[in-house]
Amino acid sequence: MDRLDELTQALRALEATVAQQADELARTRHQLGLLEDRAEIERLQYAYGYFIDNRMFREMADLFCDEGAWIEIGQRGRYLGKERIHAFLLRVLGDGRWGLAKDEVINHVQQQPIITIADDRQSAKSRARAQVQGNSPPDTPHFLLADGIYENEYVREDGQWKIRGIGVTMTFYAALERAKIWFPSAPPSEDMPPDSPSLPVVEALGRQFNPWHFTHPVKGYKLAIPASDLATGG
Template sequence: MTDRIDALERRLAAQDDRIAELSAAVAHQEDREAIERLQYAYGYFMDNRMFDEMVDLFCDDEPWMEIGQRGRYFGKARIHSFLLDVLGDGRWGLLRDEVINHVQMQPLITVEPGAMTARSRARAQVQGNSPPTTEFFLLAEAIYENEYVREDGVWKIKGLGVAMTFYTLLPREKIWFHSAPPSEAFPPDQPSLPDDPGLGRQFAPWHFTHPVKGYALRVPASDPAEGAR
């Protein structure tokens, strides 16, 4: 009887160890997915010149940002001014027919022991015609080396460093925003998503709220009459 009890206790102990191991693996994967989602949100906000929303992804405790050879900025207020006033020329959102794509790719995420800090290396492919009157179309590529911190139980960006690989400007004849029209021979069951009047093209509504602050996300249509935000 004693042998059976000892065997049962060893089996339960082994199961407890395995449960703890799997729980740690699940928590690690959840952290990786949260950080990846955070970084992808940054890319979408950069796409749409949503500088206020980008800054809200950063932690409160001395975050930093460095893009190319423009120098490093510390603190959320200075990061916001750099994004809006330097990169954004004082304008939030996109003008009509303006395109910026900031595609985040190949993230390699390392969660540090203790799961309170993390790092990632990723790539970005950049395309754009900002401002929309420019005669060129920009193509660029960059490498990110970023830092993250868990603040108040939420993963946030601690530091974002971008080393640009290359830039190139391509002369362009035309950029267009509309696909082929609905088929008359085989009509659709309902109309497609209409153009947003402020952007001059379709814009798929955000299905998620801000990943750190939780507020609803706006259509990034810039109103030049409003000036800087």
């Protein structure tokens, strides 16, 4: 084999190695992109859970895409379009009131998300569940426990992940007669006083509330403490 043949073979081997590395780099970038997508979708879904906990209906609707959005909760039927979704959340679920009344409790604990992202990374679906607890309205003699299963859709719109559809079927509801619900925790120790006071109680809520450390995941605006103004409905 002459020198030219050796160089030709060496060049071909180098080209094959470069092609293999380029393919591996592309697959690695794709896998990294899928992980980033999953994190953003989880953030959307968890934000949805926190917003419904606090009856923040405008903030919930702002998580949805501008085109093709829908929501279907239990057997209440499906509502189409972002503004119809907001109206449904506020008027039907919220009875016209934004935010929590004093001593009101609502929790939607988001769990077990299984997220499937399309190969082109432009759409995704998830299955998850919510454990629901609440005493809404706060003077009800019962405490609600419920479980629901989500099958949701997401879409990348204008380069940003948004919720396309929320669909939840309820596994069960249980209204338990309650004896008492209380909100203050134990007081500061007298034997070993704290170095600084705790977060103060929000009087309109009747309990402490941790301020939001993040802005709205889609719109970017600052999130308010969800205390209802009962005179104006929010």
